[in-house]
Amino acid sequence: MPKPKKSIQPSAFNFKEGLASLKFVPRFFREIRKVNPLLFYTNIFCRLVNAALPVVMLWVGKLIIDEVVLQIAAETGDLSRLWFLVGLEFGLAILSDLLSRGISLSDALLGDQYSINTSVRIIKKTSELNLDQLEDSEFYDKLERARQQTNGRVGLMSNILTQGEDIIxxxxxxxxxVSFEPWLIMLLLFSIVPTIINEIKFSGTSYSLARSWTQERRELDYLRYAGASDVTAKEVKLFGLSNYLADRFKVLSDKYYHKSKHLAKQRAGWGAVFNIIGTGAYYGAYIVIVFRTVAGIFSLGDLTFLSGSFNRLRGKLQGFFTRFTAITESALYLQDYFEFLELKNSHGDVDYKLPLPNKIKQGFKFVNVGFKYPKSDTWVVRHICFDLKVGEKMAFVGENGAGKTTLIKLLLQFYVPTEGEIFLDGIPVKQYDQVAYQQYFGVIFQDFVKFELTIRENIAMGEISEIHNQPRIDGAAEKSLADQVITDLPMGYEQPLGKRFKRGKDLSGGQWQKIAIARAYMKDAEVLILDEPTSALDARAETEAFDRFIKLTEGKTAVIISHRFSTVRIADRIMVLKAGTVLEIGTHEELMVNDKLYAELFHLQAAGYQ
Ligand SMILES: Nc1ncnc2c1ncn2[C@@H]1O[C@H](COP(=O)(O)OP(=O)(O)OP(=O)(O)O)[C@@H](O)[C@H]1O
Structure with missing residues (x-):
């Protein structure tokens, strides 16, 4: 049984850190207000009115009891004031109920809207970041914590607002x-001090435990996905992996369970002790009030008002402190969320970026480019020098791991070369506006995304603003041979793909690839890149797809990566990579004459077909 790698201890929590996290609360509220100002102010208004009601109701209760006592003693028979007071209390009770429901409703609606807004911002923020950041596990921890922010923040909002309400x-x-008996305040303080100590003692512990477990929680999510998803189901069944994955999940989650159980027990134990002390103090006060009433110092109404007020005060004060720690903990998540939103693109902000030329004039040039992936000491590619001329169709070939895809990622500025420089029309590419630069390219990677959306959307993803431009979508589908796939589907372009949703239809590997290639044609890009997108096509379809690609992209610059030499040979030039360096470069004929790796691999494949 694999064991989780390290022992996870919640880091010691600093109460000051919790208090400091409250500085994020104003920004949080500004954001909620922006989401729906009307609902936000309605919520605040209802809470303000609701806050005034308890003391008014207790006071009316006192007046009722005093009136009852008066009526019993005087026997006047005039009960009109009594009925008025009872009616008033009834009205206040209904108002309080209505306000509470209004508050819950607006809390829920605001919370939902805020969570939608947060999710949208997380998606947008993620798209602003660079690939090296997205591939970093620390980034995923940040993302995970920011995501938690989207669900749990409804509670934070209502906790903070309730806190304000309770202060009133x-x-x-x-x-x-105080206006009756100032010294009762001393008893009151005595009754709540234990609660305060308890909360300070434990505040932040749940957060620090959860935070120290961010990575493990992601691992748990992944194991849950690996053990129970349509994508993994075939292999899980076939290799009998279900128990292995379930056990691995259980070992890790049990460890978390034991840690949080220990914390919860400690919290509950101490909480109970301190509560008993607090309750003792309340009954001390109650006995004093009762004695004073018997001695005739207080009326019966005063007795109910004071004991009621004291009890409520104690409850409210306790709630105030308990909620306070809940708020500081939640505010720490808020800090994670805002930190995530403030992440900067790792290529940094440069004050001025050059505008891109409308048309590429000369092409790209790699000069002595070398690259190590972040946090790695290995050169994946090194001493790479080549030109990709405008209008040229170039093919990259080489064994697995030779660095072909890495060169594409460098060309796209997903990563910055560790050494050397890439130029476009003589200017280092990093000087261009990165977003505009990437718009130059239409790329289909070998691990292209199978969007479980309609075919129309899958194709239009290449140029989403043209989703309703039927001739353009038709054209792209025709060029990539996806039109044959579409004709066979009952719902045509509106056919949802994948198995996840109702009426969805899954495609074969080759059919998915045709749809993906249509996406590249959809974008009228200056440079087209196909990174092994035809590996699942049958031999005839692949040859046809490449022939078409060369013809249909006449005048455009293109890069093709493929392991099939029969298709690669039609490229203008072929670059052969070996262990991250350029071994040879030239036309098919030149490389055959060269009689090195290319010729060897070409003959090897050709022999396989004989
Ligand atoms: N994100 C990454 N982080 C660290 N190393 C990586 C990353 N992506 C690729 N590598 C490493 O870089 C090397 C080159 O990978 P690359 O994907 O460029 O090869 P390739 O030539 O495209 O291979 P294939 O033909 O298998 O697609 C490999 O050794 C791989 O392990």
Whole structure:
């Protein structure tokens, strides 16, 4: 049984850190307000009115009891004031109920809208970042914590607003109690101090435990996915992996469970002890109030008002402190979310970026380019020098891991070369505006995305603003041979693909590739790159796809990566890579004469077909 790698301890939590995280709260509220100002202000208004009600209701209750006592003693028979007071209390009770429901409703609606807004921002932020950042596991930890932000923040919002509401309730009740018996406040303080100590002791521990487990939680999510998803189901069944994955999941989650159980038990144990002390203090106060009432110092109404107010005050104050720690913990997640939003593209902000030429004039030039992936000491490619001339069709070939895809990623500025420089029309590519630069390219990678959306959307992803431009979509589908796939589907372009959704239809590997290639044609890009997108096509379809590609992209610059030499040979020039360096470069005929790796591999494949 594999064991989780390290022992995870929640780091010691600093109470000050919790307090400091509160500085994110104003920004949080500004964002919620922006999401729906009307709902936001309605919520605040309802809470303000609701906050004034408890003390008013307790006071009306006191007046009712005093009136009842008066009526019993005086026997006047005039009950109109009593009925008025009862009616008033009834009205207040209904108002309080309506306000509470209004608050819950607006909390839920605001929370939903805010979570949608947060998810959208996370998607957009992710798209702004560079590939080296997206491929980093620390990035995934940040993303995971930011994602948690999207669900849990409804609670934070209502906690903070309830806190504000409770401050008003506490102040109004305090004024009521102090005006009768100032010393009761001493008892009150005594009754809540244990709660405060308890909260300070444990505040932040849940957050620091959860934070220290971010990576393991991602691992758990992944194991859940690997063990229970349509994508992995075939192999899980065939290799009998279900128990292995389930056990691995259980070992890791049990470890978390034990840690959080220990924390929860400690919290509950201490909480119970401190609560008993607090309850003792309350009953001390209650006994004093009862004695004073018996001695005739307080009326019966005063008794109910004071004991009611005291009890509520204690409850509200306890709630205030408990909620306070919940708020500081949640605000720490807020900090994670805002930190995520502030992530900068790793290529940095450069004050001025050159505009791109409308048309490429000369082409690209790699000068002594070398690259190591982040956090790696290995040169994946090195001393790479070649030209990709405008209008040229170039093919990259080489064994697995030779560095072909890496060169494409460098050309696309997904990564910056560790040494050397890439030029476009004589200017280093990093001087151009990166977003505009990447728009130059239409690329289909070997691991292209199978969007589980309609065929129309899958093709239009190449140029999404043209999704309703039927002739353009038809043209792209025809060029990539996807039109044959579409004709056979009952819903045509509107056919949802994949198995995830209702009416979805899955395609064969080759059919998916044709749809993906249509995406490249959809974009009227200056440079087209096909990174092994035809590996699942049958031999006839692949040859046809490449022939078409060469013809249809007449005048455009293109790069093709393929392991099939029979198709690669039609490229203008072929670059052969070996272990990250350029071994040979030239036309098919030149390389055959050269009689090195290309000629060897070509003969090897040709022999396989004989
Ligand atoms: N994101 C990454 N982080 C670290 N190393 C990577 C990453 N991507 C690729 N590599 C490493 O870089 C080397 C070159 O990979 P690359 O994908 O460029 O090869 P390739 O020639 O396209 O191979 P194939 O024909 O198998 O697609 C490999 O050794 C690979 O392990």
């Amino acid at each position: 309730v506490i102040l109004s009740l305090l004024i009521g109690v």
